[in-house]
Amino acid sequence: MTLRRTTLDGRSGGRVLRDVDVAAALAVCAQDPVGSVLATTRLEHASTAGLRAAGGQLWGFSRDGVLVAVCWVGANLVPVVPEGAERAQDALDAFATLGRSAGRRCSSIVGAADVVLELWSRLRPAWPAAREVRDDQPSMVIDHDPLIDADPQVRRSRPEEYETVLPACIRMFTEEVGYSPASGPGGPYEVRVRSLVAQGRSFVRVEPDPGAGGRPRVIFKAELGAVGGGVAQVQGVWVPPDRRGERLSEAGMAAVVAATRRDVAPVVSLYANSYNTRALAAYRAVGFRRVGTYATVLF
Incomplete structure (x- = not known):
């Protein structure tokens, strides 16, 4: 995917990130490992092979020079705005500005529901209509042995x-x-x-x-x-x-x-x-x- 590079205020706004920013982006994702796993899997690849090889682009939002939110831009658009992130609404505004400038290239926006739905509300006036919005998808985890016997044929x-x-x-x-x-x-x-x-x-x-x-x-x-x-x-x-x-x-x-x-x-x-x-x-x-x-x- 090729997106037109758009840069906002790098100190307090949103910008297109570079390979040098990947470690900081992974630190943002680490605040919510389950909610951000779709972005993390791409960023871990990018940490060794570079963002271009990982198949997408990365947007970031900084506050006082500190990266506080990121958005993976590939086949899927995956915003990561950790709960309690300072100026979360500003981060969504910044990502929406970048998204409106680039135009829709993704097949979906996916991630934590509150972040996805708020970002979509900002992009909806400028992007083509969505085919479907699935606004309630329970996110589930297991971090222990299964409670039932495993199928030995799987x-x-x-x-x-x-x-x-x-x-x-x-x-x-x-x-x-x-x-x-x-x-x-x-x-x-x-x-x-x-x-x-x-x-x-x-x-x-x-x-x-x-x-x-x-x-x-x-x-x-x-x-x-x-x-x-x-x-x-x-x-x-x-x-x-x-x-x-x-x-x-x-x-x-x-x-x-x-x-x-x-x-x-x-x-x-x-x-x-x-x-x-x-x-x-x-x-x-x-x-x-x-x-x-x-x-x-x-x-």
């Missing part, structure tokens, strides 16, 4: 299973967002799925499909979509419609939590739509507890 996806995993990922995305992300073998979504499999951040349970001559079929899947700051955020939890009601997601998530806490990060998080009561009940059964609220503005 494991990390194998690279050679990519062609089996991809259709399940596309179905999940289409059900959740309302359109297919597929764009061909080298498309960004396909590359993303392949990368998660290669990194060991894709989990599946696979069984033979009697209706398709015994071909392998995914009956549970989940990914670690963001990992940073000691937090791993689970995304893309899915069970095919004909297998729902069998408690596959509960035992499957228990397996994901156990493996993630053992190998990746001590805290596992996720967020879901408030109306998805069945999923929220399953997560609570595993041991997740609510710690906040996310919101997503979809374009």
Whole structure:
């Protein structure tokens, strides 16, 4: 993504940050590791490879020369304004000014609900209409062993299973967002799925499909979509419609939590739509507890 560089008062306003600012930006995110994990995962990459290689741009808001809020600008716009941050409203004003100048290039605004919704209220008059605003998405965490037994058949996806995993990922995305992300073998979504499999951040349970001559079929899947700051955020939890009601997601998530806490990060998080009561009940059964609220503005 290429955005026109716009700079405001660097002492007390918002500006486009540089590689030298990444450490300070990570310190801002560390004030709310769960709420900021989507930004932190990009910034940790940027800390070693640079912001350009991390795939986006970083905005910051300073007060008396101290960075107090940041906003990751990539495929998603992720504002991070820690609770109690001095002049939080000024930070949102600054980010909105930068956003209006750059124009909308992102597919969503996502993060802590109060911050996302206030930023969107400032951008809405200047940006194209949102396709959907999801303003109540419980943010949940677990930092202990699962409360129920893990499904022993849930494991990390194998690279050679990519062609089996991809259709399940596309179905999940289409059900959740309302359109297919597929764009061909080298498309960004396909590359993303392949990368998660290669990194060991894709989990599946696979069984033979009697209706398709015994071909392998995914009956549970989940990914670690963001990992940073000691937090791993689970995304893309899915069970095919004909297998729902069998408690596959509960035992499957228990397996994901156990493996993630053992190998990746001590805290596992996720967020879901408030109306998805069945999923929220399953997560609570595993041991997740609510710690906040996310919101997503979809374009």
